[in-house]
Amino acid sequence: MLQAFRSLVSSELSIVEILPQTDRVVLVARPKSAVSLCPYCGCQTGRVHSHYVRRLADLPWQGRVVEIRLHARRFRCANLQCPRRIFTERLPATVRPKARRTTRLGESQLAIGFAVGGEPGWRLARKLAMPVSGDTLLRMIHSAPLPDFVAPTVVGIDDWAWRR
Ligand SMILES: [Zn+2]
Structure with missing residues (x-):
């Protein structure tokens, strides 16, 4: 089995x-x-x-x-x-070394944190059976890597002026 x-x-x-x-x-x-x-x-x-x-x-x-x-x-x-x-x-x-949650659980909790924030996030996470405190959610959000920066392809006249 x-x-x-x-x-x-x-x-x-x-x-x-x-x-x-x-x-x-x-x-x-x-x-x-x-x-x-x-x-x-x-x-x-x-x-x-x-x-x-x-x-x-x-x-x-x-x-x-x-x-x-x-x-x-x-x-x-x-x-x-x-x-x-x-x-x-x-x-x-x-x-990760010393972590108390699997990486995949952390990713799901982080997604909750990004979607609704720390305080509502812990309520939603508890409802979804992946409990985490609001403080921990906020810590996870702050230590998460930033999304890749996408360079603008269109330069506006203000940007052009600024660069000069
Ligand atoms: Zn060694």
């Missing part, structure tokens, strides 16, 4: 268990890869140092909040010269 649910999460993860609860759905997941790249020196290693559980808010499912309970790992860098001896594995298609 779980095979069919694999595509619900990023290709970096496997779902090992689905735990429907009254207020949320918990997806227990683990990274697929046996190895990881050191973020400092880029060296590949398969030497697992330790495990820990990382809880990530994810996109809602059937109107319910979704939490990914990720069995995350710390690795030892295989490069003896590397100053970063132990590192947490990176999952760039899933989540």
